[in-house]
Amino acid sequence: MAKLLLVSNRVPWTVACAGGKGVLKPSSGGLATALAGTHARGETLWVGWPGDLGGLDAEARQAILDELQAQRVIPVELSAEEVERYYEGFSNGVLWPLFHYLLDKVRLDTDQDWDAYASVNQRFAEAAAERAEPGDSVWIHDYQLMLVPRYLRELRPDLRIGFFLHIPFPAYEVFRILPWRELLLQGVLASDLVGFHTPGYQAHFVNASRRILGAESREDGLDYDGHHVALGDYAIGIDAEAFSTTAASPSVMARVQEIRQDLGGRTLILGVDRLDYTKGIPQRLLAVERYLELHPEMRDSVLFLQASVPSRERVEAYAQYRKQVDEVTGRINGLYGSPSRVPVHVLHRNIPFEELVALYRAADVMLVTPLRDGMNLVAKEFCATRGDDSGILILSEFAGASADLREAILVNPYDTGAMAEALDTALRMPPGQARARMRALRKRVITHDVHRWAEAFLRDLHAQGPSPHPMAAH
Numbered sequence: 001m002a003k004l005l006l007v008s009n010r011v012p013w014t015v016a017c018a019g020g021k022g023v024l025k026p027s028s029g030g031l032a033t034a035l036a037g038t039h040a041r042g043e044t045l046w047v048g049w050p051g052d053l054g055g056l057d058a059e060a061r062q063a064i065l066d067e068l069q070a071q072r073v074i075p076v077e078l079s080a081e082e083v084e085r086y087y088e089g090f091s092n093g094v095l096w097p098l099f100h101y102l103l104d105k106v107r108l109d110t111d112q113d114w115d116a117y118a119s120v121n122q123r124f125a126e127a128a129a130e131r132a133e134p135g136d137s138v139w140i141h142d143y144q145l146m147l148v149p150r151y152l153r154e155l156r157p158d159l160r161i162g163f164f165l166h167i168p169f170p171a172y173e174v175f176r177i178l179p180w181r182e183l184l185l186q187g188v189l190a191s192d193l194v195g196f197h198t199p200g201y202q203a204h205f206v207n208a209s210r211r212i213l214g215a216e217s218r219e220d221g222l223d224y225d226g227h228h229v230a231l232g233d234y235a236i237g238i239d240a241e242a243f244s245t246t247a248a249s250p251s252v253m254a255r256v257q258e259i260r261q262d263l264g265g266r267t268l269i270l271g272v273d274r275l276d277y278t279k280g281i282p283q284r285l286l287a288v289e290r291y292l293e294l295h296p297e298m299r300d301s302v303l304f305l306q307a308s309v310p311s312r313e314r315v316e317a318y319a320q321y322r323k324q325v326d327e328v329t330g331r332i333n334g335l336y337g338s339p340s341r342v343p344v345h346v347l348h349r350n351i352p353f354e355e356l357v358a359l360y361r362a363a364d365v366m367l368v369t370p371l372r373d374g375m376n377l378v379a380k381e382f383c384a385t386r387g388d389d390s391g392i393l394i395l396s397e398f399a400g401a402s403a404d405l406r407e408a409i410l411v412n413p414y415d416t417g418a419m420a421e422a423l424d425t426a427l428r429m430p431p432g433q434a435r436a437r438m439r440a441l442r443k444r445v446i447t448h449d450v451h452r453w454a455e456a457f458l459r460d461l462h463a464q465g466p467s468p469h470p471m472a473a474h
């Protein structure tokens with residue numbers, strides 16, 4: 001079988017420099033985990049940015065490059081300016097907020113950032129083109145690399161190219177705000193197969209391609225510029241087996257007992273997110289505040305624990321966001337706490353895997369209320385740990401996961417009153433009803449896991465003939 005190249009902004013190992021020496025640490029985040037199984041099988045190369053190698057001397061640098069090679073990683077190195085413009089500027093300052101409908105966060109003073117985005121995308125394409133054998137398949141990931149399919153097609157018309165978007169594709173009226181809308185769509189449309197988490201995102205992409213570029217709809221995709229691109233929806237899952245086995249392990253069960261003892265009989269409401277303004281953490285806190293205001297009798301008997309791992313700390317909007325979260329937390333605790341107990345506890349840190357699983361397993365209610373989210377893996381991780389079918393999931397209707405996880409209590413995260421009511425419903429739900437819902441959720445999460453997702457996409461990609469592309473002649 002032909003080889004597969006994975007292409008993503010980050011690779012599953014990140015270089016950390018300490019005292020002139022470099023070490024490879026596993027990268028956090030859903031994508032690295034999602035594709036780890038595929039990469040572990042040994043038939044893949046992984047092209048991406050391994051982090052900053054700048055602090056290393058020649059010997060240490062070579063040692064790290066050798067280690068990366070042993071892991072079959074093809075590094076694309078980025079300068080500090082490229083990180084600032086391509087990654088923080090254009091990817092996370094423009095595409096990320098716009099695709100999540102948070103228009104007030106979009107920076108449009110960014111012509112230079114666009115240039116860096118395009119030139120870094122060109123370099124990713126060159127790195128893949130250099131290493132691919134004739135007829136290989138290449139699977140490109142996410143919004144940071146939307147121009148790569150086209151650049152790669154120009155360099156290597158013989159390759160089979162797949163692209164998967166991990167975040168929402170927004171409605172046409174929002175997407176068309178982007179001054180670079182044509183180029184971004186043309187970039188993606190040079191693929192043989194494009195995947196989305198939900199049929200809704202796919203429909204938005206079709207609409208934008210038709211209206212902006214005049215692409216023509218076909219039964220399974222679009223025709224554009226003499227080329228056919230297949231489209232499909234592939235809802236990403238998690239490594240459910242890893243979560244459910246870990247949750248049932250004696251050490252995690254013991255830790256769950258400990259957490260419950262520390263709670264002293266209080267009900268645990270849990271939130272787990274990257275500290276990102278799309279995740280709706282302040283809105284969630286406002287709902288907890290409203291709930292405590294309406295239910296004074298509960299002030300002493302619930303704890304809302306929010307674990308937020310800081311991310312993208314150098315992007316301005318993220319620093320402000322953390323301040324906002326801390327301010328609301330302080331206000332709620334000031335209003336409803338007592339000298340010995342506070343109703344809200346926020347941890348700004350990465351929680352190690354076993355501890356995360358123990359928290360999921362110890363929680364009574366999980367609050368997953370992003371303002372907008374491509375899928376949301378946290379909701380699925382929570383369900384996978386609930387081996388006895390206990391636990392209640394409150395889920396935003398604006399997360400891609402809500403299309404699959406219909407037995408959750410679905411809420412509009414912009415509606416504080418409705419979220420407070422959902423909390424009340426969850427805390428009063430008869431155990432029999434809660435179990436029936438969780439059983440259905442857990443079953444779906446276990447059967448539709450991440451391996452099935454990757455296999456489905458790759459099966460459909462391999463079914464596309466590697467067709468010479470007219471763009472190659474341009």
Ligand code: ADQ
Pocket residue numbers: 029030031166167236272273274307308309349350351352356373374375376377378381
């Ligand atoms: P993310 O925006 O990163 O992913 P999500 O899908 O929720 O969002 O994945 C976050 C991951 O980070 C989860 O695996 C979670 O366990 C972990 N995590 C979060 N907070 C943590 C903490 N405090 N400590 C330890 N781990 C923590 C993007 C899209 C999503 C899409 C995924 C995959 O934005 O919509 O589901 O890609 O396609």
